[in-house]
Amino acid sequence: xxxIDRELLTQLQRDAxxxxxxxxxxxxxxxxxxHERVRKLRERxxxxxxxxxxxxxxxxxxxxxxxxxxxxxxxxxxxxxxxxLPEVLEAHVIAGSASVLVKVRTTSTEQLQDVLRxxxxxxxxxxxxxxxxxxxxFERPVSPHTA
Numbered sequence: 001x002x003x004i005d006r007e008l009l010t011q012l013q014r015d016a017x018x019x020x021x022x023x024x025x026x027x028x029x030x031x032x033x034x035h036e037r038v039r040k041l042r043e044r045x046x047x048x049x050x051x052x053x054x055x056x057x058x059x060x061x062x063x064x065x066x067x068x069x070x071x072x073x074x075x076x077x078x079x080x081x082x083x084x085l086p087e088v089l090e091a092h093v094i095a096g097s098a099s100v101l102v103k104v105r106t107t108s109t110e111q112l113q114d115v116l117r118x119x120x121x122x123x124x125x126x127x128x129x130x131x132x133x134x135x136x137x138f139e140r141p142v143s144p145h146t147a
Contacts, residue, residue: 001046001144004029008037009046009144016050061105063112064133068098073124075099081122087115098129 007027011018018026024034041047056062069075075093082091082102090103102119106112109132116128 001041005037005041005046006144008034009041012038012047012050013141013144056105060107063106063109064136065104065106065112065130066133067102067104067116067119067131068129069100069102069119069125070097070127070129071099071124072126075124078122078124082119085115085118087111088119104130 004027008023011023011026019031020035020038021031023029023038024031027034029037038047056064078100079091082088082100087104087106088102089105092101093099094101104112104115106115112130112132116130119125119128
């Protein structure tokens, strides 16, 4: 991946609806060349998908929490159990005092409590510790220029 590919990724992260002509102009390529590079980035799996960024609070996801999940067994095979909970946005097997870290969005703390109950019911889970986010300063996408 060269500097043009990285700049194309930056441009697409800003606005994935831009026409290939505009993308090409932004990086010094023709529309056709920009289209071909984006196609190759998709084929190689660098671009996983094109999506819309939604304001969580506007669609009822105003409560954000990170949950440390303790376990009595290896949790590396439990991805499907966490994925089955629609409020769980991310789940990561981690090293440290907990086994899994999950990111949860709910409409209320009562719904968060229900999600914690359902996480606790997953085979091998022995406890949870939730940290509720009061304010988010910023969130940013992965930068294609960090590597």
